[in-house]
Structures are given as structure tokens and as C-alpha cells.
Amino acid sequence: MVTSISNTKEELGQKAALKGADLIREAIALKGEAAIIVATGASQFEMLAALVKEDIDWTKVTAFHLDEYIGLPESHPASFRKYLRERFVTLVPLKSFNYVNGEAEPQGECLRLGRIISKHTIDVAFVGIGENGHLAFNDPPADFETEEPYIVVALDEACRRQQMGEGWFAGIEDVPAQAISMSIRQILKSGAIICTVPDRRKAEAVRKTLKEPVSPEIPASVLRNHPNAWLFLDRESAAYLKK
Numbered sequence: 001m002v003t004s005i006s007n008t009k010e011e012l013g014q015k016a017a018l019k020g021a022d023l024i025r026e027a028i029a030l031k032g033e034a035a036i037i038v039a040t041g042a043s044q045f046e047m048l049a050a051l052v053k054e055d056i057d058w059t060k061v062t063a064f065h066l067d068e069y070i071g072l073p074e075s076h077p078a079s080f081r082k083y084l085r086e087r088f089v090t091l092v093p094l095k096s097f098n099y100v101n102g103e104a105e106p107q108g109e110c111l112r113l114g115r116i117i118s119k120h121t122i123d124v125a126f127v128g129i130g131e132n133g134h135l136a137f138n139d140p141p142a143d144f145e146t147e148e149p150y151i152v153v154a155l156d157e158a159c160r161r162q163q164m165g166e167g168w169f170a171g172i173e174d175v176p177a178q179a180i181s182m183s184i185r186q187i188l189k190s191g192a193i194i195c196t197v198p199d200r201r202k203a204e205a206v207r208k209t210l211k212e213p214v215s216p217e218i219p220a221s222v223l224r225n226h227p228n229a230w231l232f233l234d235r236e237s238a239a240y241l242k243k
Contacts, residue, residue, distance in 0.1 A: 001229040003210070005238045006071070007200040015048025020047075020124050020194040021054035027123035027191070028060050032236060033095070035062045035120040037182065037190060039136070040080040042166045043128035047089050047196045047232075051126075058092040062116055066127065067137040068100035078168035078175075100180050106152045109180055115150040117186065125190035129197045129220040130162040132158035133205045133231040137181035138198040142219035149186040153179055165201075184222055191227040195220070207240040 008011040017162040020036075027034035038048075065084060074081045081099050089097045098116055101109055133140060160175040169175045187193070197206055207219040210231075223229045233241075 001210075001224050001226065001231055003233065005233045005235065007235055009046050009234050012196065012198055012232050012234045013048075014025045014050045014118065016047045016126075016194050016196045016230070017050035017054060019190075019232075020051060020126055021056055021228055023124045023192045023194075024054075024056055024061065024196040028057055029113060033060045033062070034123045035064070037064045037122055037125035037127070037187070038084060039066045039127045040083045041128055043192045043196055043198055043202070044126070045087075046193075046198070047126065052088060052091040056092075058094050061092075062094060062095050062120060063089075063097045064113075064120075064122070065098060065100045066125075067179055069097070069176040070106055070178040070180060071104050072102050072176055074103075078163065083107040098172055100150070102176075102180060106109050106180055110148065110150040110152065113180075116151050122190040123192065125187055125193045127187065127193060127195050129202060129205050129209060130159055131162045131201055131205055133208055133218040134159055135184060135219040135221050135222065137179040137188060138184050138219045140219055142184055142222075144184050144216050144222060146183050147185055148183055150180055153177055162201075166236070184219065188226055189223065189226065190226075193223060193226055195223060195229065195231045197231065197237045200236045200239055202237045203239040206231075206233060207238050210241065 024034045068080045139159050163175050164172050208218045214221040
């Protein structure tokens with residue numbers, strides 16, 4: 001896994017977006033279209049702001065939503081559908097965007113999305129790492145074995161506290177206990193992975209991801225098994241790494 005350390009979150013976001021954009025452009029040049037995965041959360045703010053400004057023929061790009069809370073209406077400030085609509089989907093003329101509908105029957109929604117994504121080869125996945133080391137909403141211990149593209153997952157307390165701490169919810173009791181998440185194996189099928197991780201609160205998760213054995217207890221550590229993964233850090237998130 002290639003690691004890049006920037007001085008600021010803004011610089012991190014620009015570097016991650018540029019690398020991701022280059023990969024999207026390469027896919028379009030090679031096969032006439034591209035398919036990508038898009039993540040949400042505070043870690044993606046700067047990257048998405050830079051990505052939508054890149055010179056990409058978005059009409060040739062199909063995008064997939066990484067994860068969503070179960071039972072949370074799209075009107076809620078923490079809705080990832082709302083997040084992506086405002087920060088990405090309405091800003092670029094995509095060929096199509098495949099949302100995860102957290103208000104639909106969960107198992108049926110997983111099957112619906114699985115049928116769609118199985119028809120595509122994902123060129124670039126934009127992801128982050130949680131404070132607990134999760135990848136998408138695959139909290140530890142993550143399921144490294146399932147071949148299902150989308151699965152229903154339980155959110156652990158650390159994950160739910162992170163969502164509250166980032167200001168999306170007033171209290172932990174307001175954070176949904178379950179979500180629909182893209183599975184680990186589906187993420188790893190991507191041709192390239194752009195992982196964007198700013199902030200000091202992620203420093204321990206970054207250290208574990210890079211330095212401890214690959215394990216379901218550290219879900220993001222599995223990125224080290226991917227042949228074309230890029231990890232973009234700032235000085236704060238890289239604070240526990242030796243120079």
C-alpha cells in the first residue's frame with residue numbers, strides 16, 4: 001500500500017482527488033467508461049470538494065454508494081444519501097448513481113444492489129478508515145469471507161460514538177444500531193482504492209492498519225493485501241507512525 005503524508009487536510013484532499021481522478025480518466029480512456037465507489041463522513045470533505053472540480057467526463061461514470069444507516073430518513077442531517085446528493089451527485093453529471101436506501105427492507109436492498117454492482121467492474125473505490133479501524137461500516141471483527149456485495153451489519157459502540165462525536169447526532173442513543181454496508185470482499189474487488197484519512201483521532205487506527213497483523217479485528221488492515229491501494233494521511237493522522 002502506497003502511503004502519502006500531507007501537511008494539511010486540504011492538501012491531503014487535493015492529492016487523493018488527483019490520484020483518483022487520474023485513475024478514472026485512465027479507465028475511461030481504456031474502456032470508454034468507469035465505475036467508482038464513493039464514501040461519506042467528515043474524512044471525505046476535502047477530497048470530494050477537490051474531486052468534483054477535476055476534468056472528468058462524468059457522463060461516462062457509474063457510481064455506487066458505500067454504506068447507509070438502516071431506518072434513517074434521507075432528510076436527517078446524518079443521512080449519507082443526503083450527504084452524497086449535496087456534495088457529489090448534484091455537482092457532476094454522472095451516468096448513474098446507485099444509492100443505498102436505508103429505509104427499504106434491508107435484505108431486499110442488499111440483494112437489489114448486489115445484482116446491480118455484479119454487472120460492473122469497479123475501477124476506483126474512495127474509502128476512509130474509522131476510529132475503530134472499520135472499513136465502510138464493517139466494524140471489528142469484520143467479515144472477511146462473505147462474497148455478498150452488500151450486507152447488513154451491526155454498528156459497535158466505538159463506531160456510533162464516532163458518528164456522534166463528528167456532530168451528526170445529538171447523542172449516542174440517536175445513532176442507528178444497524179447499517180447496510182458494502183462488504184470487505186466487494187471493496188477489495190476494486191481495481192484501485194483511494195483511502196483518505198485525516199485527523200489525530202484516526203492516528204491509532206492508522207498505526208494499527210499499517211503496523212499490526214492483517215486481521216478482522218482491524219478491518220482496514222486488509223487494504224495491505226490489495227495490489228493497488230493508496231493511503232492519504234495528514235500530519236495528524238500519521239502522528240503515530242515512525243519517520
